[in-house]
Amino acid sequence: MTTWTASALLAEIAQIGRNDDGSYSRLCLQHDEVALREWFVAKATELGLTIVTDMNANIWAWWGQPGPHAVLTGSHLDSVPGGGAYDGPLGVICALVAVAQMKDAGVEPSKPFAVVVMADEEGARFGMPCLGSRLASGKLSKDGAHKLVARDGQPLPEAWRQAGLDPDLIGPDDAVLHASCFIELHVEQGRGLADLGRPVAIATAVRPHGRWRAEFTGQGNHAGTTLIPDRHDPVLPVAETILAARQAAEQAGCVTTVGRINVEPGGTNVIASAATMWLDCRAEEAQTVTMVVEGIQKTAHEAADKHGCHVVWTRESWTDRTAFDDGLRHRMLQVLGEDTPQLSTGAGHDAATLAATMPTGMLFVRNPTGASHCPAESASDEDCEAGAQALRAVVEELVK
Numbered sequence: 167m168t169t170w171t172a173s174a175l176l177a178e179i180a181q182i183g184r185n186d187d188g189s190y191s192r193l194c195l196q197h198d199e200v201a202l203r204e205w206f207v208a209k210a211t212e213l214g215l216t217i218v219t220d221m222n223a224n225i226w227a228w229w230g231q232p233g234p235h236a237v238l239t240g241s242h243l244d245s246v247p248g249g250g251a252y253d254g255p256l257g258v259i260c261a262l263v264a265v266a267q268m269k270d271a272g273v274e275p276s277k278p279f280a281v282v283v284m285a286d287e288e289g290a291r292f293g294m295p296c297l298g299s300r301l302a303s304g305k306l307s308k309d310g311a312h313k314l315v316a317r318d319g320q321p322l323p324e325a326w327r328q329a330g331l332d333p334d335l336i337g338p339d340d341a342v343l344h345a346s347c348f349i350e351l352h353v354e355q356g357r358g359l360a361d362l363g364r365p366v367a368i369a370t371a372v373r374p375h376g377r378w379r380a381e382f383t384g385q386g387n388h389a390g391t392t393l394i395p396d397r398h399d400p401v402l403p404v405a406e407t408i409l410a411a412r413q414a415a416e417q418a419g420c421v422t423t424v425g426r427i428n429v430e431p432g433g434t435n436v437i438a439s440a441a442t443m444w445l446d447c448r449a450e451e452a453q454t455v456t457m458v459v460e461g462i463q464k465t466a467h468e469a470a471d472k473h474g475c476h477v478v479w480t481r482e483s484w485t486d487r488t489a490f491d492d493g494l495r496h497r498m499l500q501v502l503g504e505d506t507p508q509l510s511t512g513a514g515h516d517a518a519t520l521a522a523t524m525p526t527g528m529l530f531v532r533n534p535t536g537a538s539h540c541p542a543e544s545a546s547d548e549d550c551e552a553g554a555q556a557l558r559a560v561v562e563e564l565v566k
């Protein structure tokens with residue numbers, strides 16, 4: 167077997183789901199992400215791994231027999247719309263490279279070991295971040311999953327059936343519930359490593375974060391004949407709420423984002439009848455998020471009242487501050503060197519979702535731009551290889 171490299175594998179998938187601006191849109195169980203899944207299965211099969219696609223749409227590539235107390239590594243292949251090339255695939259690819267190199271070196275794991283691809287980590291298709299790991303760990307029930315509808319209108323059970331999966335089998339997965347640990351490698355989504363001049367870091371924690379949906383309703387009407395005092399335009403309180411979100415973040419020293427707005431019916435010469443916006447808020451401490459979001463909601467209600475509109479808020483997801491496992495972190499430090507940088511992150515990950523179920527840890531690879539979820543996201547070939555080497559060293563230690 168020729169030794170695989172992360173950059174060569176990244177090049178193999180570089181055209182899949184690529185947009186004209188160089189960004190990627192690989193939405194869970196849609197054709198580009200399905201193409202990536204097929205690519206993964208082919209590569210893992212080439213390595214002699216045994217493929218299992220589970221009831222939660224996660225793909226497992228087992229080295230030897232599946233079993234309890236397994237060492238798991240992997241990440242996701244889906245992206246946000248217009249995302250970067252590395253967020254997700256880098257972790258999957260480095261895991262494949264680690265396996266290839268361990269096989270080349272004649273390593274024989276003495277524990278069950280699998281590379282896992284988790285479904286809809288971004289939540290960009292079904293609106294629930296870390297969908298696959300939530301389902302596998304029992305954090306989201308089958309009934310909850312059945313209620314999810316993709317943003318393209320397809321109910322989750324139908325998408326499952328279309329992919330050849332039985333939605334009635336969705337549920338907690340023994341392979342996850344009884345695993346010994348999960349290590350996820352990921353491109354860094356910030357400039358921490360670039361500022362330190364180092365290629366690889368060990369993650370310490372994921373900062374708390376949540377997503378909320380605000381549905382504003384007003385009264386649709388004619389853009390030319392409806393006098394200003396007679397309008398109940400829901401777009402105006404949305405605008406005020408977005409500005410309030412920015413101001414609140416600046417005051418609290420945290421981050422808020424409104425990156426998605428739907429205006430109905432969406433006509434240039436029609437005053438909107440409804441407008442929905444999604445708010446994402448993250449901070450060092452959970453109580454800061456709560457305080458900031460409550461303030462924004464208060465402003466939204468006042469703005470809705472002022473414009474003769476109505477607003478309903480729904481929390482769509484919440485992830486508390488998640489510290490990665492101390493024992494694993496120390497083992498990684500021993501393997502990679504005590505001076506390896508350690509960083510926290512504002513981004514959610516499957517490793518954080520699974521942290522309540524098993525010891526989890528993460529490795530970050532330097533991203534010179536610090537940008538993510540956009541085409542500017544990057545990592546040099548050398549750093550990708552450094553990531554793969556670090557992951558291999560850690561996994562090799564864990565499967566001993």
Ligand SMILES: [Zn+2]
Nearest residue numbers: 253254287352
């Ligand atoms: Zn990711």
